[in-house]
Amino acid sequence: MTTTLLQDQEIKAIRLPMVEIFETVEGEGTRAGFPTTFVRVFNCNLRCTWCDTVYSYAPHKPEFYATIGEIMEQVEKFGNHYICLTGGEPLMHGEKSLALVQALATIPCVEDLHIETNGAIDLAPYAELRKTDENVAQKVRFIMDWKLPDSGEMDKMIPDNLAVLDNQDELKFVVGSDQDFDTTLEVLDRYPTKALPMLSPVWETMPPARLVDKLLASGRKQIKINMQMHKIIWHPDTRGV
Numbered sequence: 001m002t003t004t005l006l007q008d009q010e011i012k013a014i015r016l017p018m019v020e021i022f023e024t025v026e027g028e029g030t031r032a033g034f035p036t037t038f039v040r041v042f043n044c045n046l047r048c049t050w051c052d053t054v055y056s057y058a059p060h061k062p063e064f065y066a067t068i069g070e071i072m073e074q075v076e077k078f079g080n081h082y083i084c085l086t087g088g089e090p091l092m093h094g095e096k097s098l099a100l101v102q103a104l105a106t107i108p109c110v111e112d113l114h115i116e117t118n119g120a121i122d123l124a125p126y127a128e129l130r131k132t133d134e135n136v137a138q139k140v141r142f143i144m145d146w147k148l149p150d151s152g153e154m155d156k157m158i159p160d161n162l163a164v165l166d167n168q169d170e171l172k173f174v175v176g177s178d179q180d181f182d183t184t185l186e187v188l189d190r191y192p193t194k195a196l197p198m199l200s201p202v203w204e205t206m207p208p209a210r211l212v213d214k215l216l217a218s219g220r221k222q223i224k225i226n227m228q229m230h231k232i233i234w235h236p237d238t239r240g241v
Contacts, residue, residue: 011099012069017042017062019055019088021071023078027229029143029170029198031112036082037075039104041097044088046118048151050176050202056088068103079109086116091126098125105135114141114170120156127164142169144195148183150176150202162187165195172226176202181214188223198226 019040026036044057054060066074075083083104091097104113117123123142130137142165147153151174165171171193173184181199188197201211212225 011103012067012072014068014096014099015065016068016071016093016096016100018066018071019053019063021066021074023080025229025233026082026084027233028200028226029114029172030196030224031082031114032229034082035080036084037078037080038084038086039071039075039090041085041087041090041093041100043092044118045092046089046120046147046151046153046156048147048153048174050151050174050204053088068100071100072103072107075104076107076109081109081111083107083110083113084116085113087118089118089121090115091117091121091123098129101126101140102129102133102136105133105139110139112141113139114143116143117145118153119145119147119161120153120158122158123161123164127166130166142195143172144169145172145174146184146187148173148175148180150180150205154183159191162191162193162195165193167194169195171195171197172200173197174200174202175211176205178214180206181211181218185218185220188220197223199223200226200228 019042021039023035023037026032026034040056042056042062085104101115104110130140144161144165146157175181175184184199199211199215201208208227215223215225
């Protein structure tokens, strides 16, 4: 049974493991600075070396379970136009994830639902939903990571996802070394995509100023430096911001 055949009541009754739902300002990407509701789903299929949300996957436990209906109620209560669906990896729960995306897109106050996904989940079902569901087509964007060598997870990436990304989407590279930077350029040359490429520095090993210097020296004009603003406003380990 697919989510498109589920009745509204059945969709709202689906339960998901959760970490937190909160409002703050978006910390990165093209919507940085806007008041945003974060919906953080529990668990992840990757274990990146530099991960800053290790509390969002096993061996940690979910903070709570919530039905899609309960998640929608909390999102509506905050009333923000921008929603960030994140994790962990928010799309790893199969049909439940698909149903959550479809349901969040129906909320009237939501104008932009951006999904932070790690590049190791097949985006084809969600891209197909953008073709068939008007709400999803108008509101849903992917913020997809491509894991680089320093992450330890580059072999899990799905190259076909890059062809799925469209003009409204963002393609994020977390750069921790010169090798990571060089690999980023190789990936962009090998797998053309319509998404906006963004480079985020691993501050401990790739100072932001060095990353800017490397980008300028590369001559690439359509790549954006992506700073995590929330780590400047608050301590990097602060949760719920």
